[in-house]
Amino acid sequence: MRSIELFAGAGGLGLGISQAGFHPSMVLEWDPYCCDTIRENQRRDIAPVKSWPLRQADVRRATFSHLEGEIDLVSGGPPCQPFSLGGKHKAQADKRDMFPEAVRAVREAKPKAFMFENVKGLTRASFTSYFEYIKLQLVYPECVAKKDETWTEHLGRLERHHTSGTDKGLSYNVVARVLNAANYGIPQKRERVFIVGFRNDLGLEWRFPEGTHSWNALAWDQVKGTYWDRHKVPKKERLISERALKVVERLDHASHEKAWRTVRDAINDLPDPEKLKRENKILNHRFQPGARSYPGHTGSPMDEPAKTLKAGVHGVPGGENMLRRADGSVRYFTVRESARLQCFPDDYLFHGSWTETMRQLGNAVPVNLAAALARDVREHLKSLELETRVA
Template sequence: MTAASDDSSFEVVELCAGAGGQALGFKRAGFAHRLAVELDANAYETLRTNIKGTIEINEEKRPIVQRGDVADPKVFAPEEHREVALLAGGVPCPPFTIAGKQLGANDERDLFAWAVEQVDKVRPRALMLENVRGLSLPRFSGYRQYVLDRLAEFKYVAEWRLLNACDFGVPQLRPRFVLVAMQEDDAKFFKWPEPVPDDERMTVSQAISDLMGVNGWEELEDWKKAADKIGPTIVGGSKKHGGADLGPTRAKRAWAELGVDAMGVANAAPARDDKLLPEPGPKLTNEMVARIQGWLPGYDWEFTGKKTSRYRQIGNAFPPPVAEAVGKAIMRALKHEGKAVSRESPDHDPVYKVLRTQGGFVSAQNLAREARLLNEVAELEQRITQLRLDFEVEERALSDGSLAYRLGEFKAFVGQEDHERHERFNKNRSKIS
């Protein structure tokens, strides 16, 4: 992919910027950074090393890269960035990850709903937020519907899409759930990026064989045959866990089939006489992991810190080629390139929609009918149970013994000064990454 030259008239404010996967992708798509905010000290240092410069706000010059809790008004003041071209971020994933507890709105790390609220304050032309595949599951259909409806209230057209990194030239699967929202005049020109042709998909061996053979490893050709496949998802992990490794047990087995020992990260490539068998294979170095995460030749970036910290920064990042592809699609829409097509935000949770639209108590019978549920009793119970995880749902018995429901408050943090998120966040701040 060829990088576009950045244009200061198309600026991006990036929340929860991590170590810069999105930042590099957006730069290559033609966006100039106005602000990048990150909590983690190590990722912040990497961002600061790679993104230089200052911005002038209220006659005061400030660094483009800033560190802290992005929900703290002293760190990020949305009114200072009104009408920026793009508001973006990779808000924390643990609230939605399949491997975690999927606490969603009840997790102190959840900033997705809060980030959506910033749209009405910043009024960007476009919003892009990305998260893990877990957010696409039925468990979070009500959460997603809340987000879509809220953006519609702000006069934005929004859509979710599950994107696999391997479809954009990255040598691993890495599915990410991406939300793009645009003001109505621009949304008509937005089109999701097309996957690369099958013959342009990159395998693990294609991406890192030069690095694997840098010391003249004699068994490199045999390894290349085993590793000539798309890899499983790199897992960066968090501060709550131990040292660097490539993921849970199933991922380790998948890496072993590619001739990679996933039990840790190596300091160097294999020596000349290292053996491929009977071991699963060599460990990857951080440089190799970065290639597999999408920092391919031409995607220049310097990671700072110690080995485990560098690995986590890389492993938790949004692959730059995916950010670039989505960024270019947004840029084309902002420039009104291509043919305009009418767009509407799709529905994700019909039960939530009925409850929210009608406002008061809705009988179970009417709710199931209006939501067009196929198996009325079982499906309605399941959907109500899921909604209760993220929303207050009131229940009332009717005279005939049936139930009626009313949708109450959203439990997520959206900026409330008295929300319990603040206490939990401060208590666990040292473990949040």
């Protein structure tokens, strides 16, 4: 199945979608550092990026109509700064809002499906109308804003169009949901909104796949000792939270779900970067000095999923991307550890300084979460192909 990847960044969403069985006909990214990361891995013959048709270009100058009829999925993470809690909160007034370009790509390529990701902040109350505007544009991508029409005027016209029930043009059935990556086996509490649509003429029914992992299951494993035994943690070092104890008090059996994956699950086999020589052979695994804890920024404990990795508007926030040890001391996650938390493969090399690579990782979609959603989308599209062949 063929795809278009917009706003590819360092490749997290695209990697997951490729792992799910989609092959990109176009991969677009304008940021030179992100493109350098992808090119570096192409030079190193890393699959699947080695075969990606990467274009370093502004999406606003790209066209997609030549791919009409060939594309099964359009995907991407439009720049999230306009909606991020850590950003300037300008939404539609922010020139970095690229959702109009995502809609245009859908309008021109007419894919069978699309999948877009953005920060949870897009769903907060102050952006309610604009979030609805985004979704309605994706439902009716051919209902384009008129010259000099404001976005609120266009929203009103889309609402009238939607309620008229007379549309016969290109349209999509669209659903959106905030997902916590930890519930899908990602070792990070990362909440993001996903918007998925299927072309209306396909007649497909779809829902977001349910999570496979849970906090309850992790609490059970920690209180009962199986988690600690697996990691060979001495009993005197087993720190069980009051929260976990209270959860298990309410349970009479183990959860049918898998346990949330923790920072320890993700990075325990990596050596302590502070004890490594500078020339260590582990890619991107170098100690970064200067970490400090302050109120509200205390780092991620070893035995829970990490807090959300951040990119930051003005660089990496000092206390966000840190490991908090059992004794209360902190250090920054290395780039490799952060890549593990985002489920990038160990042979994937990030290009640039620590600050720059952490920005790439903070903006990325966890690879395994992207793969889980894209795999489910692909299975539904494949089922349609099977039905067509049988008929």
